[in-house]
Every structure is written in structure tokens, then in C-alpha cells.
Amino acid sequence: MSDVTSGRASLAGSSGYSEGSTGEYRPDPLEYEVPRAQGAGLNGIAPAPHMERAEHFQAVREGRLGSVHSWELVTAMDGPGTRATVFFSGCPLRCVYCHNPDTLYMRKGTPVLLEDLMDRLRRYKTIFKVTDGGVTFSGGEPLMQPAFLANLLRACKEEGIHTTIDTSGNLGVNCSDEMLADIDLVLLDVKAGDQQTYFKTTKAQLEPTIAFGDRLAQLGKRVWVRFVLVPGLTDKKENIETVADIVARWPNVERVEVLPFHQMARDKWDVLGMEYELEDVEPPTPEKTEAAREVFRSRGIETH
Numbered sequence: 001m002s003d004v005t006s007g008r009a010s011l012a013g014s015s016g017y018s019e020g021s022t023g024e025y026r027p028d029p030l031e032y033e034v035p036r037a038q039g040a041g042l043n044g045i046a047p048a049p050h051m052e053r054a055e056h057f058q059a060v061r062e063g064r065l066g067s068v069h070s071w072e073l074v075t076a077m078d079g080p081g082t083r084a085t086v087f088f089s090g091c092p093l094r095c096v097y098c099h100n101p102d103t104l105y106m107r108k109g110t111p112v113l114l115e116d117l118m119d120r121l122r123r124y125k126t127i128f129k130v131t132d133g134g135v136t137f138s139g140g141e142p143l144m145q146p147a148f149l150a151n152l153l154r155a156c157k158e159e160g161i162h163t164t165i166d167t168s169g170n171l172g173v174n175c176s177d178e179m180l181a182d183i184d185l186v187l188l189d190v191k192a193g194d195q196q197t198y199f200k201t202t203k204a205q206l207e208p209t210i211a212f213g214d215r216l217a218q219l220g221k222r223v224w225v226r227f228v229l230v231p232g233l234t235d236k237k238e239n240i241e242t243v244a245d246i247v248a249r250w251p252n253v254e255r256v257e258v259l260p261f262h263q264m265a266r267d268k269w270d271v272l273g274m275e276y277e278l279e280d281v282e283p284p285t286p287e288k289t290e291a292a293r294e295v296f297r298s299r300g301i302e303t304h
């Protein structure tokens, strides 16, 4: 997920993948092209050695190989403590405010072996422990590569590392109960409260996110919700109230983060040659952002 908190992933490229968002991932055949190794943003993780096509598919199917955009160490972002955030490549949504449009295409990521990524993450175990931090799998959309994600989650838990996924919930059907058992915290983006606004914002359906949120609530899984306030798009009073009502029925949500839209990713869209719909949109005022937070607080939800 690449909302306004995570416009940090470095630029890698884009292409013309398009996919509806029905909650079920149906890959464009091109998504399974063997990605070109780029190495950008991998900071010490070697791209996987070249594999023949059949071998590559087998490794992807088995979750031994994934397409990764980049990773970084962060503090007080993407979950508690100091964290290694791993940005997966590929996302089924097309959010108009996406701050990492360079993570949208799986085939544009760098192929990385599970063991190489885990070798890197293991190095920070002491920092994770001292700061009550861990690893956050973000993107893009981590649930677009469920086998790879499942193996990473399992490997982290075997190492005693706290795990978080940062997701829109659109591909919640890809998250098995076994995977959920290995996830300590879910950062769930609820981008709008009604289908019309959700579609304008993401070009996708809202229902899978609600279904995933309901499932997390039934399981009592820890969740932090994120909502991006975009003037003229998601800032209508009715929309904010509907999102707040949805979240209020999930008692497992520990906090909501209302994130004011900003323009820090505009250059990325330009460089990628992608049409950017929010060219002229100003960030919301601090007062409007605070007023939106109050809507959530009025429902008894801890909100930042």
C-alpha cells in the first residue's frame, strides 16, 4: 500500500497492466513475465539469479520468489517501533492519490529470493526487539503475492519477529487463516465509505475491503485503519461519517489515522508518464483534517 504516509519507495518504472478489483486476483498474463532485474532500492539484497520461465513460475507458485520494489528501515511509521518495510511490486487498485505509482506493476519489480530477503531482515532482529518493532509488508499490495507473503510471514514468526501487513483489503480472499495467524497487526486502508466514492478514488470495488474488515473483526485481529482525506474526493461529510460508521462496528480497530493528502508524489506520476488527476488539488487545511478526525473520535475511536 502506498498511501500518503508511504510515498517513499524509489522510482522503478511502470507499464500498462490493468485489473479490476473483484477481491479475486486474476493476473494479466504479462504479470507473469519474468521481471527484469533492476536492483533499485534493494539496498544489499541481491536480485535472484536468472531462471528459465518454467523454473521461475514454479518458484513463484511455491512462494520462494517474489517481485519486490524496495525496502527501508523506518521508525514510527507502518506500525509500532522501528520497522523494516518491504514494498512489494504489484497492486490491483489504481488510487488517484497513489504515492508509490512505481510499485503498481508486479513485472516491473525485482525478483528476490525468500532466503535473501529473510537474511537481510534477520539482521535487524535486535533493533526490532529493543524498539518493539518488526517487519511491515507493504507495496503495492502484499496480498497480490500470497505464497511469497505467507512464507515470509511464517519465517518471521519462526524468528520471533513482529509482523504487519499494509493492505487495502481488496485481495483479502488471498489471505488464508494460516497467514492471518502469522500476522500481528493489519494496517487496513478504508479509502471511502460508499461504492461511488471508492470507485472514483481507486477504480475498484469497496465490498472486498468491508468483507476483509468484517473477517478481521470476527477473528479479533489487531487493526489500525488508515483514511486519506482528499479535498473534493473523500472529504465530504457523508463520506467521512460513513467510513467512521463502518470502522465503529469493528471493535478490534485500535486506532484510525486520518492522513491529509499532499502532493509529494506528483513528480513520480509525471516521470512515469501516467495521468495524474489531482494536479490542482490542494492539501486539506489542518482544521479540516482535525474536523475529520473528530468524526471518528465522536464514535469513540482513538484517532490520530
Ligand code: SF4
Pocket (backbone or CB within 6 Å): 001, 002, 003, 091, 092, 093, 094, 095, 097, 098, 099, 100, 101, 103, 139, 140, 141, 168
Ligand atoms: S494504488 Fe495500490 S499502492 Fe497505490 S495507494 Fe492504492 S492501494 Fe496503495
